Amino acid sequence: MNRALWYPSEERIMHANMTRYMYFLKEHYGLDFKNYDELYIWSISKRADFWATLWNFFDIKASPYETILENPDNMLESKWFQGARLNFAENLLQFKNGTALIFKGENQEIVRITYKTLFEQVARLSQSLRNAGVTVHDRVVGFMPNMIETVTAMLATSSLGAIWSSCSPDFGTKGVLDRFGQIEPKILFTANGYSYKGKKIDSLSKISGILEKLPTIEQVIVIPYTESDVSLPSAVEYEDFLSKSQNLPFEELPFDHPLYILYTSGTTGVPKCMVHGQGGTLLQHLKELILHTDLKREDTIFYFTTCGWMMWNWLISSLAVGSTVVLFDGNPFYPHPGALFQLAEDTGITIFGTSAKYLAEIEKAGVNPGNEYDLHTLKAILSTGSPLSVESFEYVYKYIKNDVQLSSISGGSDIISCFALGNPINPVYAGELQCRGLGMKVEVFDENGKSMTGEKGELVCTASFPSQPIYFWKDDNKEKYQNAYFDVYPNVWLHGDFAEITSNNGVIIYGRSDATLNPGGVRIGTADIYREVESFPEIQDSIVIGQNWINDVRVILFVKLREGIHLTDDLVNRIKKSIWENCSPRHVPSKIIAVTDIPYTISGKKVEIAVRKIVESKPVYNRDALANPKALDLYKDMKELQD
Known part of the structure; x- marks a missing residue:
């Protein structure tokens, strides 16, 4: 279990809008929840009731609705608050x-x-x-x-x-x-x-x-x-x-x-x-x-x-x-x-x-x-x-x-x-x-x-x-x-x-599913590797992909080094050791390669899939969706990935 870094004070809890909403539910609907977990379970088990209480709690400026939820069991065809009109x-x-x-x-x-x-x-x-x-x-x-x-x-x-x-x-x-x-x-x-x-x-x-x-x-x-x-x-x-x-x-x-x-x-x-x-x-x-x-x-x-x-x-x-x-x-x-x-x-x-x-x-x-x-x-x-x-x-x-x-x-x-x-x-x-x-x-x-x-x-x-x-x-x-x-x-x-x-009823995101790595058939998330690599002061940025290789997938790590830093054998070994000790042996990259730029979307997301396609000589569409599309060319026909 990860350790707690912050607890809300009693005063903060007392004055929180979430607490005010729970009081609202008790006063107007007779619903008494002791904590967030109880409230959450009710909100997903009684979805129509939950969203209707929000409508009233927020005092949405609208005409009355006729139904709260139609076709509740069909995600594609569900209809909410039919009859209501608003702007x-x-x-x-x-x-x-x-x-x-x-x-x-x-x-x-x-x-x-x-x-x-x-x-x-x-x-x-x-x-x-x-x-x-x-x-x-x-x-x-x-x-x-x-x-x-x-x-x-x-x-x-x-x-x-x-x-x-x-x-x-x-x-x-x-x-x-x-x-x-x-x-x-x-x-x-x-x-x-x-x-x-x-x-x-x-x-x-x-x-x-x-x-x-x-x-x-x-x-x-x-x-x-x-x-x-x-x-x-x-x-x-x-x-x-x-x-x-x-x-x-x-x-x-x-x-x-x-x-x-x-x-x-x-x-x-x-x-x-x-x-x-x-x-x-x-x-x-x-x-x-x-x-x-x-x-x-x-x-x-x-x-x-x-x-x-x-x-x-x-x-x-x-x-x-x-x-x-x-x-x-x-x-x-x-x-x-x-x-x-x-x-x-x-x-x-x-x-x-x-x-x-x-x-x-x-x-x-x-x-x-x-x-x-x-x-x-x-x-x-x-x-x-x-x-x-x-x-x-x-x-x-x-x-x-x-x-x-x-x-x-x-x-x-x-x-x-x-x-x-x-x-x-x-x-x-x-x-x-x-x-x-x-x-x-x-x-x-x-x-x-x-x-x-x-x-x-x-x-x-x-x-x-x-x-x-x-x-x-x-x-x-x-x-x-x-x-x-x-x-x-x-x-x-x-x-x-x-x-x-998690056991705290929190959520950990390990990365995009289509960017997960599968060495030896075991799925691992990219976030674990980024966490280790980017803790090194020598590394400015990085991107990791899985390369298809001899009936398996091998992990390839590309690193953008800070100015004046070189990718020495010592740095490579220290990166691999850190990943081995803090992630797992499966997370350890087969190769670590220095590059001068890491491609991102305009909204600031790494594009592991696009890099993987370039490495595998597949077309990448709509490069204009990237903040730095020329960076992709750095990954094309790399000699280091031929053996």
Whole structure:
């Protein structure tokens, strides 16, 4: 059992939203739960009742529903809250007082806007979109930095019942077209550029190439961000596009009306377009933000993300709580490795979200945020993107703050939310996600489809939930949807994570299932190896794959060394010894090879599968989905892998 690093105080438990919800259940429904485990078991055994209580607890702004759950035993065909009508944007714009958004761009002053101003801006833009012919079900897209106008555009779009989709401006032209080209948008929002590592990067040249291949675009709106020049033929500047009307009627729409289109990574083929409904997204996000993250009206929440990652959608739902949302555009290490903690100090962030990779990098850079910055407001740190190592857990409590709820969270764009995440009334154990999410019947299956605890296997979900995709784009017979999640275990969502449910009822994620290694026929996760390798100060980064070799699979470890370091026999032997002693003999790489770069997706995930395909001389599709696609060429035809 991993050791506990943090226990919530009695006062913290008493004032937690999770505790308040349990009191609510006792007072209004006569349900008395002594702890989270009891609450969780009820939430998955009485799913319809559970989600209905959340509807009332959160006071969703909507008309009454007729049924809570139809087709409960069919994950593909379940229908939630039929008959109810609501508007997502209306639920996020209920508050009129307080600061709604804080924006910080590289080399720019902090900008703050109130809920009142945000409402007025959304109203003006909504009317402008209506005047431009945008109606229910039309697609409006953003090729935008993470800035206030992006949030405004999304809310204006959803106020009309149109569908919002976005790509980060660091996507290549092909990557954007692979996504937007499928959904045929009517309106495109873009900034004229974005900032990264102190450099201003032009976006308009990309937009010209994108527009040539997107004939459905009827209007382009350009926000002047990096320069005052927004010259683009047939485009209109944002301020000129805005209507003067501040009247904001909201289209009242069904619970499962489409809200967002998100995309798979696209590294194994053309990205699949997942359509998420407004009601399921709202209800699930409120559950995770209010109950699991303990978000309150007075909180200031931040997540380091781009607009091309689902964490952006998740973050913006915090507006429904009336909290202050902090947006950041730029490189998290610019102008120095502690830049995000400086932002936390300057804006009074209480909930700080980032990636496991970021925490590992600042540890290696020797950043001591607890000593270097005033973090007295900070009460929680969230991490996602990849498994958070035990060492990173310990680093947070030793060098950032010893009294924070550290929530490693895991889910995906597929569900626009989490399967496992934090819990403000339970301890934090090193290396573990605190709990499975309420209402999410998450299990770990062995190779025979049998549920197990304390063993590694496939993470699955065995019952439907409101934030499943309502459908895949242009997938009328649901063939893509079926094949994506349900083709291994009938009527069971196979998520693709290699995981374990612990004796603490927490969850450990060992990596992606398709990236697991099988030396000698035994499955092992990549996270164990990364944990050992990246503890070496000589190693800046690494990636591990399984190479098919003489009727077996051998483990190959690629390492990116720090400047001035060479891969000596001594370093190789020390790495292998550490893996042998702390993982197992099966984890020990057959070969350790130095490379100059490690390929990542734009959202910061290592691409083990793409590297394995290159090593095996197989094609890799959609390289534009990668942040550094040229890095893949380093792994082609390696002499070291020929023997």
